[in-house]
Every structure is written in C-alpha cells, then in structure tokens.
Amino acid sequence: GCEALLELFFIWFILFHSFVYLPCGSYTEIPPKPPGSVTVLPPVKPAGGPQAFPDAENSNLPVFTMDYARIQVPFEVTLWVLLASFAKIGFHVYHKITFWVPESCLLISIGLIVGAIMHSVHEEPPAVLSYNVFFLFMLPPIVLESGYFMPTRPFFENVGTVLWFAVVGTLWNSIGIGMSLYAVCQIEAFEVQDINLQENMLFAAIISAVDPVAVLSVFEDVSVNEQLYIVVFGECLFNDAVTVVLYNMFIFVADMPVVEPVDVFLGVARFFVVGLGGMGFGVIFGFVASFTTRFTSNVREIEPLFIFMYSYLAYLVAELFSISSIMAIVTCALTMKYYVEENVSQRSCTTIRHVVKMLGTISETLIFFFLGVVTITTEHEWNWGYIMFTLLLALVWRGLGVLVLTQIINPFRTIPFNFKDQFILGYGGLRGAISFALVFTLPDSIGRKKLFLTTTICMIMFTVFIQGISIRPLIEFINVRRTNRNLETINVEIHSRLIEHTIAGVEDLCGQWSHYYWKDKFLKFNNRILRKILIRDNRAESSIVALYKKLELQNAMEILDTVSGDINAGSSIVSLQYVYPLSPSSSCSLSLSLYFALSLILLLSLSLACSPSLSLSLVLSLTLSFFLGTTLQAWHTCIWGVSPILLCRSSQPLSG
DSSP: HHHHHHHHHHHHHHHHHHHHHHHHHHHHHHHHHHHHHHOOOOOOOOSSOSSSOOOOOOOOSOOOOOOOOHHHHHHHHHHHHHHHHHHHHHHSSSOOOOOOOOHHHHHHHHHHHHHHHHHTTTOOOOOOHHHIIIIIIIIHHHHHHHHHHHHHHHHHHTHHHHIIIIIIIIHHHHHHHHHHHHHTTOGGGGTTTOOOOOHHHHHHHHHHHOOOOOHHHHHHTBBBBBHHHHHHHHHHHHHHHHHHHHHHHHHHHHHSSSHHHHHHHHHHHHHHHHHHHHHHHHHHHHHOOOOOOOTTTGGGGGGHHHHHHHHHHHHHHHHTTOOOOOHHHHHHHHHHHHHHHHHHHHHHHHHHHHHHHHHHHHHHHHHHHHHHHHHHHOOOOOOOHHHHHHHHHHHHHHHHHHHHHHHHHHHGGGSSOOHHHHHHHHHHHOOOOOHHHHTTOOTTTTHHHHHHHHHHHHHHHHHIIIIIHHHHHHHHHOOOOOOTTTTHHHHHHHHHHHHHHHHHHHHHHTTTTOHHHHHHHHHHHIIIIIIHHOOSOOOOOOHHHHHHHHHHHHHHHHHHHHHHHHHTTTHHHHHHHHHOOOOHHHHHHHHHHHHHHHHHHHHHHTTTSSSSSHHHHHHHHHEEEEEEEEOHHHHHHHHHHOOOOOOOOOSSBOOO
C-alpha cells in the first residue's frame, strides 16, 4: 500500500511540473490583447551610421585612481594637526621666543597668517569646529589634562578658596558684566537696543571663562608662592565647569519670551543639581576605574585604556543626563589618580601621563590655531562702542570681584593674600580657547552672533597679547612672593606631617574643625576601608615611604635621561669606534635639510588634494613657520657652536 501511494505521488508531481513549466510553443493561456494597443517592435540596427542605442564602452582596469571625497574629513583634520604641531616645533627650537611670548600668542599669529593666505585665494576655512565636535571630542582632553595633573595636596589644602573664586567669582562676573552690558545697550547711539537681557547674560557667561595657560607657565618659571599658583590653577579648571553650566542654562533662557520668577528659582536649583550631580558621577566612575585596575596585573598593555575609557564614559554619561560633564571628568580624574597609580605599572603610569598631556595639548593648539584662521576668514560685525565697553567692564568687574572676594575669604585663611597677590589674580584673568569655542558654537537663533564672536575675539586678543606678554615683567617688578617647589625632602615631609597631626589634635581638643581635621579623618577612613577595596596591595603606606619612592624614581629617571644618549648610541659607537662632533656648519645644514625635507613630504601629500588653493595656503604657512624656527636654530648653532648631532667618524677615540 505504501509503494502504491509513493507511485501515485510521483506521477502527480511529474504532471504538475509539466503543466506549470511548459516549454515555448506548448499550450498555455494567452491573455487577450487590449483594444487600441500598439505593438512595439524592437529597434533595428542600421548597417552603418549612428545608432540610437550605442553599445556601452568597455572600461579597462585603472592603474591609478583618486577618491578624495572619501578621505576628505580625516585627511584635512590630520593636516591641521600636523601643521599646528610643526608650528610648535618651530617655536620651541629657539627657547627665548617662548620665554617672553606665550605659546598661545604664537599659535594665534600663525593662524592669522594662514587665514590671510586663505582669504587671499578665496578659500573657506574647514568646518572642523561645531557644537558636538567641541563638546564631545575637543573639550574632554583639555579638562582631563587639567584634572589629572592638578597638584593634589595644595588643592585640597586650598579647596575652599578655589571653589570660592571659581563659583562665586564666575557668578559675580557673569551677572555684573551682563547687567552692565544691558545698560550699555540702552544707549541709542550704539544701535544695539535689540540685544535683550538674556542674550547679554549669555554673552557675559561666555567671556567669564578664564584660561590662564600663559600665566600658569610664567608662575612655574618664576616659582610664585604655592597658594597663588593653586588658586589660579583651580579657578581656571572649575571656572570652565561653571561657565558651561551657565552657558547651557542661558541658551535655554534666551529663547523664552518672558522670564517668570519661578524660572529664576528653577535656574538656581538646576545650577546646584547640575554641579553636584557631575561630582557624584565623577566619584562613582573614579572608584570603578580604580577597582578595575586592581585586576590588570596580567594584562599590563591595556591598563591605560581603562583610564581613558572610564574618564570619557563619565563625561558622556553626564552629558546624557544634562549635568556638568566637566565636573564629572575632573572629579573622576582627581578620584582615580591616587588609586590607579598604585595599581598600574610604572610604564602604564608614564603612558597615561604622556597621552593625557598630548591629547590636551593638541586640542588647545587646534582651537588657538583655528581662532587665528577664523579671525581673518569670517565675516565680522563691528560695533566699537559695544566692544570697548565689553573690554572695560570685563577688567573692572574682574578687579572688583578679586578685591571683594579676597576681603571676605582672607579671615578664614592661614596665609592671607596680600595686595600683590590680589593684583596678579585680577590681572591674570586671560580669556582663551573655551570662550572662543563657546561663542563660535552659538546657535543661529542668537540674532547678534557675529557681534558676539567679534567681541570675544577682540577680548581674547587683548588679554592674550597684552596681559599675557606683560605678566612676567609685572611679577618680577612688584616682587611677588616666591616658593621653592623643588624642595621635596624626607626632612620636610616629616616636619610637615608632624605639624599637620599636631594641628589636627589641637583642633580636636578645641572643638574646631578645619581642613587639617577632615584630612586626618579621611586618611584614617582611606587606610581602613578604601585602600582595601580599590588597591591590590592594600597595606597602609606612610607618606614618608611614598615620598622616598617618589624621590628615588625621580632620581633614577634623571640618571636615565642623562646617560640615555650614551646608552642608545652604544651600537653606533661600537660600529664606528670613534665619535667626534660635527662642525657647526654641518649640523646647521643637516638640520635645515631635515626640516625642509619634512616640508617637502607634506607638500607632496598636499598636492594630492583636490583643493589646490587650500594646499597652497597650508604649505606656505608651514614653510614660513619652519623657516623662522630653523633659521633661528641655525643662527644659534653657528654662533655658539652647539651641535645637535654628535655621531661621526674621527681620528680620536672616545674618552671616558
């Protein structure tokens, strides 16, 4: 029975397929032809002459192709980074330039030259700086660098003063400048009556962001007192966080037709929620990063990755919830720095420090460089009355704020600020990369965006070039208090710890709680609980032992740097057997050849670009910056006989 069923099924399957898939000419149902239709015949090719439908030409395999549109964005970004980096090399070849002129001034000057060349050939600047690019990619490295390299002990000893100037001082400047500019806008002669109070407050918050990078470099060179240095450093860092919070809040308020009293109350509440929320996220991610590095002893090569990823993740999560991302990444860096460096190897620690420094430097360099380009190539709106009053009001409110806030905070300080310190605090309020990036990324809904951009650029130019260049002579002229920061010895550490413990004990007996008391309590809590959770080798370590290890490591690094040239040149010495310095003329020609060879390589790569005017401007500016730097180096080498290249054959053996 089964075989019969299979035979029937097989016969049915054959008949079904024969009926469905009939060959051409077999019986099938032909659909009826619609009435009035026209039968279209296929075209007939003529024997000769042109054809209505020519055959497609056969394309051969190309030997060389170029697809610039595919790599345009990363290619141009790489060229800008290379150009800015080469400019920094040219600046630092001759150290006396950067000794008197801040590096930011030199970068802006090169940007002005590039912008002038691009403007002369009618070339638009590349759109590399947008709101998302700045806040998601360029700002995090800058803030991470500042937070990671913050001197921990001086910061926590002066944390009250730092937050006082950063938070209250920024609010003082923003509100004071904003209200004063709104009063200036009521003068009909200036023709700026259309700028309302919300937009003036937004612009005042932007120009309240201080960026005293040049001042800090001068402070390090002349070794000003530690209290003044850390207050300027911390104010710069936390001032950026407060400024960004005010910036986002005032952008929202600027679109509101009427501001109700309840909106003011909600704005104040949001200010504190955003700041404290960012600190909370930073502490959480800092502890998670420290706990993760506890288990990386067998995978040392990925230890630095966790530091960067957790820091950036803290920043992104804070942006996700619209809280202070700068506070998040700064707090994360301050939290994990101590514990992470206890867990990771020395090589990973060195890698972290160098990469953080490199990323922050690249971001700041690009912003200053782009500022110079935009100054020339962008259409500006000039209103000299508004610009001059902005400069005047910024200086006045900055000076008044320092005087008033210092008089309030001095009674609570162990070492109060004198008048010289107050003058440097007020005069050192330079504006820089953060202010420019914020005003450049303003939304188009702001009616006077071009005027705000022009005024901010003038503000940056004035503070960076005038105040930045004159800050060093002023510090030396008024003789600001100095500190020997290199005086780190075991003896100093022992006496410092003794004094701190004594003061903490006296305060405990008197019932007074200052930072010495809280520091002592935190150290006990840290040794009993946090170190056991976050650090692999959780044994409590004395600060004296930690300082001894630090000094020994510094000594070893100095010795290694001193003899590294001889160690690295060992194989060459063995092969050549003799070493003799080149003549100054040979070293000069070799240095110039090396630099211009790099310029030629960049020229060849730029020639592949589809925009020859942009390539021409970049090459000309690069050649100009290299020519200045290498000419100064060649002059210095030829005059003083300092040769950078030492290996060559000689008739005398190597001594020592």
